Amino acid sequence: MNADEKIAVAHLNVAFRKGAGYVPVVHDINFTIGAGETLALVGESGSGKSVTSLAIMKLLAEAPKTRIDGSAIVADRHGAPIDLVAMGEQQMRHVRGNRVAMIFQEPLTSLNPVHRVGDQIAEAIRFHQSLSKAAARARALALLEQVGIPEPVKRLDCYPHELSGGMRQRVMIAIALAMEPDVLIADEPTTALDVTVQAQILDLLRNLQKKNGMAILFITHNFGVVAEIADRVMVMYAGRIVEQGSVSQVLSSPRMPYTRGLLAAVPRFEHAGLAQGELGTIAGFVPDPSTPPSGCAFHPRCGYSIAGRCDQQAPVLEEIEMGHQLRCVRWRELATEQEGAR
């Protein structure tokens, strides 16, 4: 891990126990995120994106129900590298919320409904730092201000249900940022929010990131949000990264048929109200992890798959241009097709 990288994940594999054996759900994930950079992790249900983030945070069920291999390296307070995958639960408790923080989709269930908001933030702080109650409360107040909650003094003593969804998410962000972590993992934090509130929260995250230079892993299924907030993007399908690159590379010239299919399925704002044809769809279903297709995991649903190649070879991640990687054996032919069609 370089000096300016905040998190380096290498060969991360996650498998769940089923009966006597293990079913792999996440295969060989590799990525790094630098300071002040945001990496978006995109996929649909069943792609393994949430499992990946939960595995890094060690929030999945304990072994032997799950098996995690690989490494996820972050820096501890003194700058020395520590591997999250190898850590025990006791050590992880000092890492979670401290060096690596996570925010979730549904703040109503992430916050304890019977405790006041200020107390919950203070409790998170006091777990990692020995501060007096008053000092922790003052810090909680400062955090609420930082995340843009109006009338923070009043809000400190509110219960979660007294706040709106957007405010609750801000409180979650405040708790996550309390210890100034290096890495923030955001698992669909704006999916349940209204679009205007989503804009506020994305703005907030961007500003906070500029200030403290943290690395953000942003999980979402919405490409619009990706374009808004991310520098780079990884597309996951069936537990594997199938396309990876900068946001402009992947959104402007997606090469992987799955990415192209996803982008074609999104109703376009600029075509609003015009007579349109059908939206692009991807036939078939997400495969069950315990019975993966042979060869390329996407081939049963791919309009470009060729029998004999796509169902035999399991493609590897290839670099097709600087910083843009792809998992498809046919990408060269498809690229020329696309060029020809333009």
Add this chain to the structure above:
Amino acid sequence: MTTATHYLPASRRWAWLANPTLRRFMRHKLAVLGVVMITVLVLACVFGPYLLHYNDLSIDIRNRFAPPFTGNHYLGTDALGRDTAARLLNAGRISLMVGFCAMLISIVIGTLIGVIAGYYRGWVGAGLMRFVDAFLSFPSVFLVLVLAAFTKPSPMMITLIIAVTSWMEISRIVEAEIRSLRERDFTLAARMIGASNRWIMFRELMPNAIGPIIVAATLTIANAILLEAYISFLGYGIQPPLPSWGNMLNAAQQYLGKAPWLAIIPGLAITLAVTSFNFIGDGLRDALDGRSDLK
């Protein structure tokens, strides 16, 4: 968590064995033990009397108060020389039967009232639930005794009396369940389609409340058996010469020093039956709770 239909096993006849609810139940050791014990008990009570050497009525004064394992009296004899084992098993038939039938009747009453109260809410619902509350506020044992004192103490009557005092708990549970189910989208969809109230209550909502009803049923049997034992013990229930575990205990009172087994044995039987049903109820509650009808 998507489940595409082509991943289903082709043969669906044995699919129920893989049913996750069953699997979860089997993981509950105590619950499985409960099932085993009850099965043994029921089989013993139904078939046992044919296998014993004595029947429950033959009096043999010379052999009275024989301790267990005397000759062919496996569990000894009582004050009149009757075979305890035979009495026990025949009593078991009656006690278990009373318990089971009382449970059935109270389930029917309780579910009916619970469904109606949970569905209609408003005045009807509130009124019904207050009616239930009123019944609940009577100490059940006293209510049972009072009723028993005024009626002819046949097993049928006892069953009815116990049922009348046991249905309230079930209706509370059912009412709560129906009340929450009523707000679910599929109920709204049924209303949208113009389904009649009766249909919605009994074809849409009630089948979804089966889980808590079953759990409540097992716990009700346990309670019913106990109640029968109480009132028979106090002399108001099943009357001799019909045996019941309760009245065996009653008869054994005066001989506690001389022939303690006359009390211990029916007591053990009651305990066994009641705890078994309780274990089963616990196991069912966990197994059915985990069942996810949402995803």
Add this chain to the structure above:
Amino acid sequence: MKERPLIDVVGLKKYFPVRKTFLAHRRDRDDNLVRAVDGVDLSIARGEVLGLVGESGSGKSTLGRSLMMLDPPTEGHIVFDNTEITPFNDRLLKPYRKRMQMIFQDPYGSLNPRMSVGDILAMPLRFHNPELDAAGRREKAGQALETVGLAAQYLDRYPHEFSGGQRQRIGIARALTLEPEFIMADEPVSALDVSVQAQVLNLFARIRRQMNLTMLFVTHDLAVVGHIADRVAVMYLGRIVEIAPTRELFSHPRHPYTEALMSAIPMPEPGQRRQRIVLQGDIPSPISPPSGCAFRTRCPYVLPACAQDRPLLREVSAGHGVACIRDDLELVSPLAAHPNPSASTTSLASTTSAYSLPSIANVRS
């Protein structure tokens, strides 16, 4: 050619009482009511798809449900095909239930987990087509299932065996069984993945044409409504603030809330971090909405006069109504950057077995 609209809503209000403690309870106090829908006028023409857009607290779902007489309105009139149905009880409503159907948001909660798909689909026929026997019902149910693209052999399966998208299709099939004229879809695609959402939207477009349906499509997603609706109404705090034909609304929004809403939508085009209007604060409480214009507390163009009278919808151009006293605003639409998508738009038309690359190349960063 002024045909009477299929649905006419006049002055619809739906208020919910807030339960106060026994001591604080006074029936006439103002802060006793949640004004979920606060005076809405609307009409939907036969064969039209009206999109109803709004965020949480806007009252769009409540409006939809009141329209369907699931929760009778507190005030106002609903006219369906020339008949006022507002005062009807369940018995009188029954023949209308057949003609107005609803599709729900949650694919996991809208199907009874204890009934097989066949039972779920046949149920409406029991009440409205009593002349059919069980075999007849089963046949119709099978047909409905095929209309939504699922095989008739799935009739004996149970909902939990299906994925979210398939369950939503079953919900649609149920709504179609009675061959209704009007369908109210309450956020039908919000809970679905992107690719599944596309399939369901395509299905809606197809059945709408095939069955000549009239629809009210409630959603919070402007891009979805842009794809499927003929006209769009924007709601804020229980009131309609703007209503216009779709393209017109998107290219020339006239209400500040519409402008903010559109500006907030993230678009999947890199490098487009445009100046967006970020509204401050939260939506006010529907228990005590601001006086005058409900949006004035967050409006970037607010004037003192906005606090006085509640603005009514006034027509600013053909079919385009706005509830704002200002008519001098130059509002920006995100479409300003893409006035006329190129002709390759039509290449989006495709069969459902393949997909095509959208003309992203033409949309510059």
